[in-house]
């Protein structure tokens with residue numbers, strides 16, 4: 001069952017939050033984007049005091065059958081090798097999660113590798129990678145439902161008020177581009193990018209593969225059908241986790257192009273989910289800026305990141321703390337006896 005997500009709008013609370021923010025010892029609006037972020041946190045948590053408690057990053061990993069079409073600059077084995085790197089604390093996400101006090105959970109959603117009983121790995125493998133969607137749908141409806149259910153169950157069991165999303169999966173920018181094109185109607189050329197580093201010729205080939213695949217599966221139009229046809233297990237599991245986390249009124253930290261494509265699917269199922277999302281950054285991946293625009297999203301950071309793993313999510317955590325802390329802790333003009341604006 002897809003969770004029902006309620007909007008966060010509350011006119012009376014919005015006014016209280018605006019008053020609380022405007023009464024702080026600062027010129028009106030001078031904390032810029034942190035002010036709208038603080039107001040969003042307050043509406044999500046239904047309070048004029050907010051808490052950024054036990055932030056967690058979930059990194060979902062899976063393989064993609066479409067790599068057989070030669071659409072990535074890297075071999076498929078990098079997916080499981082990077083999962084090992086996450087478990088060994090050596091990846092960028094390990095560094096940034098540790099630096100910013102985030103718990104890190106690495107989930108095998110469908111990697112084409114047997115990890116054995118590896119400490120720290122969350123085993124939710126749906127299958128050893130998806131099928132090649134250039135030939136047949138990536139997953140069955142049942143596999144897609146299983147991935148969504150696992151994601152929902154994982155999010156349900158998380159403590160804390162913030163969930164950041166990340167992913168690892170060689171080939172998954174091809175999935176994400178197909179999802180974006182199919183669900184938004186944006187031209188393919190605006191959805192397909194270099195991923196891990198394709199050459200211009202490689203990008204043209206990738207776009208041709210997606211174009212042929214979309215034509216082959218033209219019947220897939222409903223969001224869940226589109227997800228099963230072009231998605232990855234990590235993308236479907238993320239979509240499930242996002243839906244459950246929003247139902248639980250958590251703050252969702254959205255990472256780059258692939259994470260946003262999972263959110264796009266979730267938002268087509270439950271549009272109110274967008275109220276709970278903080279868009280951590282605009283990725284350097286070609287389609288991301290437009291995908292954010294499609295979702296009406298305003299990213300916090302623009303650092304040219306295009307790594308994935310949840311790195312943008314982890315880097316945005318200090319900004320969440322800053323927004324929460326100024327709202328909770330700053331003095332008001334009255335309490336600090338600071339003179340207000342003269343005219």
Ligand SMILES: O=C(O)c1ccc[n+]([C@@H]2O[C@H](COP(=O)([O-])O)[C@@H](O)[C@H]2O)c1
Nearest residue numbers: 072169171172173195196256257283308
């Ligand atoms: O997050 C992004 O915007 C992003 C952009 C480009 C690449 N990636 C990462 O690179 C991998 C997919 O790239 P590719 O070229 O194999 O499709 C996958 O592991 C993603 O985490 C991530």
Ligand SMILES: Cc1cc2nc[nH]c2cc1C
Nearest residue numbers: 074078168196307308309
């Ligand atoms: C090395 C490497 C690390 C990654 N992390 C996320 N996607 C990745 C892709 C590659 C190739």
